[in-house]
Amino acid sequence: MSWFPRLAALLLAAMFCCASLAQATPEPVEPTIAALRAELEKMPKTVESSDDVSALITQLNSITAATEKFIASRTSELNDLNARLGELGPVPAGGAAAETPDITGRRATLTKERNAVDADIRLARLVAVDARQRATDLLAKRRAIFEAQLTERAPTPLGREFWGDLADAWSGDIDRLQALGSELKASVDTATEPEHITAVIFSLIFAVLIALPGNWLAERTLTQLAARVLPSGRLRRSLLVIAIVATNVLLVFLAVRGVYTTFELHGVWGDQTRRLGDAMVQSSIFIAFVVGLGRALLSNGQPSWRLPPIPDAMAARLAPFPWLMALVAALVWLPTQVNAVVEASFAAVVAAHVVVALALTGMIGAMLLRLRAVQAAPQEATAAAAAPAEEAERPLWVGIVLGLVALILVVIWVLVAVGYVAMASFLALQLNWLCIVLAAFYVLFKFADDLFMAVVSSHSSFGQRLQASFGLASRTLDQTAVALSGLSRVALFFYMLIAIAQPLGTGPGEVLQRSGKFGSGVKVGEIELVPGAIFSAVAVLVAGFIALRILKNWLDSRFLPTTALEPGMQSSITTLLGYVGGITVIAFALSALGIGIERIAWVASALSVGIGFGLQAIVQNFISGLILLAERPVKVGDWVVLGNAEGDIRRINVRATEIQLGDRSTMIVPNSEFITKTVRNMTLSNAEGRVLIRLPMPLTTDASRARDVILAAFGQHPGVLSTPAPSVTLEGIEVGFLIFQAVAYVQSPRVAGSVRSDVLFSILDGLRDADLPMAAYPGIPSPPGAPAPPPTVAAPPPGILPGTTA
Known part of the structure; x- marks a missing residue:
């Protein structure tokens, strides 16, 4: 590795030289x-x-x-x-004479x-x-x-006219190709001259060594370096994929750029060959990117490092496709660039479109057949073994995407057959570009999520350092990691849309301009309905509601669970976001349709009249629902009493609230009932329930023993909370009876009834075992063995019965 410091020193020297030249250049x-x-x-x-x-x-x-x-x-x-x-x-009032x-x-x-x-x-x-x-x-x-x-429609390749035009233009194209061949021969002669041949051969050998063995060595080095330096986890895999792709692109760029510069310095290039050389540099970089991305995603050498969830059998069958894609890209690039350089005939351009469309669609079709063969193999093996093994079902969206791709391939072949070769070539190129962009941004999405989860979250070493240094809570770090991951993915998503639309124009603004006019449109009053605007509005609605659904699911499953908010508040936030997001999406759709707020004033006027007559109840319930979600006097999960009904709130909708009653039935209550009527919320500020028991007993009862019996019954029941502790009080004497009141607390009002029943059974058994009689009604004999009540004892006071509970 002694060459590495020298290379680094040379690079630094080159950077300083470039900086000094830049400073010396006049502005x-x-x-x-x-x-x-x-x-x-x-x-x-x-x-x-x-x-x-x-x-x-x-x-x-x-x-x-x-x-x-x-x-x-x-x-x-x-x-x-x-x-x-x-x-x-x-200026002074007096004019110039008033000043110096x-x-x-x-x-x-x-x-x-x-x-x-x-x-x-x-x-x-x-x-x-x-x-x-x-x-x-x-x-x-x-x-x-x-x-x-x-x-533009050209002669179909299945007819004689196509081949006849190609034959007629053959001689002229051959002459142009011969001119290019003569220039290439002159370039070769220049390169083989004694003063140039050494540098040319050295640059070619250097380029081959960097592009092939250099890439292989770089991948192995990066893999070993990642295993040593980076901690185990998802970030290591996604970062390794990015490093491999970037290294492949950089090495190939250095290789082809070195050859191009060598040829330029030694005067090898001609006018046409220089244009071919420029295209070769760009195409080589693109091919290196595609091959590196495909090989890094498949990771057939080390399946444990594979980023996407691809089975080993499928990855093995897809292994040749990165190289096949490079070969097809070269075959597609060559005729297109040669036609552009030599200014070939229209027939040659049409033939090049046919080659592009068939080559690209043939490659994608072969990939689909490979995928189908991989999916059919496990089913055949399972049928042969006759074993009741469960197989992972393929997601529905995967089948839909594959079916859509197959349909596009059929459409391209039909377009080629009927003569629309330019459109077929464009669709084939766009389909391949779409696949490449999606694969590249899949890696970036994974990297963005893995980066923030591995750096900011409380489970990472850096996050633990932040927690120890600044006293941050673990939940705060997790929320920050999830929020940063979501924001980065949103930004990457918009860049992905721009990258997908790049072949359509120089930027997203131009793409929108291209899709903005498909016809003259129809004008209805002050509103002009353009077909292109209608498609745009529908696309905005679909994309907006899909994005809103994804955002709500992300909040429900990822972000809100990391907060300290209770489930009811989380549900309220998600519901409010749905309302606001839906209104926003509809507003954007109307704007895309060309209908502004000022143009629908008559609609608002008509709605106001309708609200005044028949829609006031609906609007009242809608506004009441917003008030419930904002002020939250009741929330999802509360136990409420409304009139004669009581139960748990399961959902607060835009118009009504769903309450689950004790018999498991659901009662739909308009939201205005919660705003305009008295509602008893049993769990608003305290989720605990209370058990209240009032017992009338004779005056001769030993009050202390009775209290001990009642407290023992409460203490034996597992559902009674120890804090606050149960209490027994003697309220007084009413109509010749001692009135005992026992109070205990349970975890929820929902279990108060069952606990109260169990405790009453225990109290009655305890009183019987302690020979403590209950008050008897006139005409009802006392239990056997119990002392007769005094003759002066009257019946229990009205409204207080033996064993009465509240």
């Missing part, structure tokens, strides 16, 4: 408004291809950026001049400068507006070119 002179206007005026007014549009848009963006920079610098200068004029104050000539001259000079700067700013803003308008027109032009290319 560019700021262009004037006249120069920017002249540059804008000399741009061509017409374009013929998408490449011309891209070049002009890049130029317009640079003009706009320079103009904005000019406006920013002049605005600060204008503010400074206004401040200096403000220091001079306003120096102040008058200074004011005139500053006013002149201020007016000149203000004029420059106004001119610059006009240039910026013109540049933006021109860019908008160019985007519309490119959109039209793009749509025309996709919808």
Whole structure:
């Protein structure tokens, strides 16, 4: 490893040299408004291809950026001049004669400068507006070119016309290819000259060593380094995948860039071969990324490090596909780039589209067949063994996705057969690009989640250090980790959408512009219904509600359980989020449809009339439901008494609340009942229940013994809480009877009835065993063996019976 310090020293020296050169480079002179206007005026007014549009848009963006920079610098200068004029104050009432000539001259000079700067700013803003308008027109032009290319129909490859056109253009294409071949031969002759051949061969050998053995050695080194340095866990696997892919891309870039630079320095490239070389560098980097990503995700060498949950058999059968994808990418790249370099005929371009569509779809079709074979193998083995083994069922969404991909493949083949080869080629490229982007962002999603869970959560070593240093609670760290993971995934999701839409345009704004117009639309009153806007509104609704559902599930299963909120409050938060999120999604859908709030004022007026007549009860219940969720006088899980009904609250909906009664039936109560009527909440502030027993006993009863018997009955029951302790009080003497009141507490009011019954049985048995008689009713004989009550003892007072409970 002695070469590593030398290489590091060379890299550092190169960085310092680049920095010194950058410092020595003089700063560019700021262009004037006249120069920017002249540059804008000399741009061509017409374009013929998408490449011309891209070049002009890049130029317009640079003009706009320079103009904005000019406006920013002049605005600060204008503010400074206004401040200096403000220091001079306003012109006196008497005019110039009322102040000194120096102040008058200074004011005139500053006013002149201020007016000149203000004029420059106004001119610059006009240039910026013109540049933006021109860019908008160019985007519309490119959109039209793009749509025309996709919808252009060519001769079908199954007919004679296709092959006839290809034969007719063959001679011209051969001449163009011969010109390219002559340039390639000249480049080879230049490379084999004695003064160049040593450097060329050395660069080629160096590139091969870096791209093949270098990548293999780098992967093994990274794997061993990760096993030694990184702690075991999910982060190690996701970080290793990213490191392997980045290393593969970096090494391949160094290899191909080294060869390209060597050829450039030794004059090997010609005009056409240089364009091929540039395309080769970009394609090689892309192929290295795809191959590295596929091999890292499959991890056939070390299945325990595999990031996605792929069975070993499936991973083994998919192992050749990263290399097959590289081969297909090369086959797709070669005819396309050669046609672009030599400016081949239209027939050759159509043939290249056919090759691209068939090659890419053939590769995806072969992958689907491999996946089907892997899934059928375990079923055959189970049937042969005739063993009652349970197999993991494939998720439904996987089958739907595979079926959709197969349908797209059939559509592409049909498009090729009927002659829409440009659209077929575009769909095939977009399908492959979609698969690559999804695989790449799957790794990033996993890495983002693993990173925050392994660094911030209370289970990580760093999280434990934070907890010890700052006194943070474990729950706080877990909440922070889950929140950061969710935010990072949301950000990555939007970047994924931009990456998926990248082949459609230069950015998401252009993609939205392309999808914004599919027809002229129909105007109904003040509302214009455009087909493209309808599709956009439906897409916003579907995507919005799916995102809202995912967010609610994430809150329910991941974030809210890490908080100190009780389950009822968690349910209330999720319900409120559903209401607010649903209203927001609908508002965005209306905005995408072109219906603003001001355009639906008549709908609001009609609704107000309807509310005044027949919808007031519904609105009242809806508002009451929001009040219940916000103020929370009752919540999910409370035991409430409403009128003659009592039970547990199971759910608070937008209109009504569900209460489960004691007989397991459900009572639907409008929310307004909880707001306008008296509700008894048995568990609002205290979840404990109370057992109250009142016993009338004769005056001759030994009160102390009776109290001991009652307390012993309470103490023997496991459902009675020891804190607060049970108590027995003697309320007084009523109509010749001693009134004992016993109070005990249980864990929940729901079990108070059963505990009270059990305790009463125990009390009666205890009183009988202690020969303590209960008060008897007139005409009812006392129990056998019990002393007769005094003749002066009357019946129990009204409303108090032996064994009465509350």
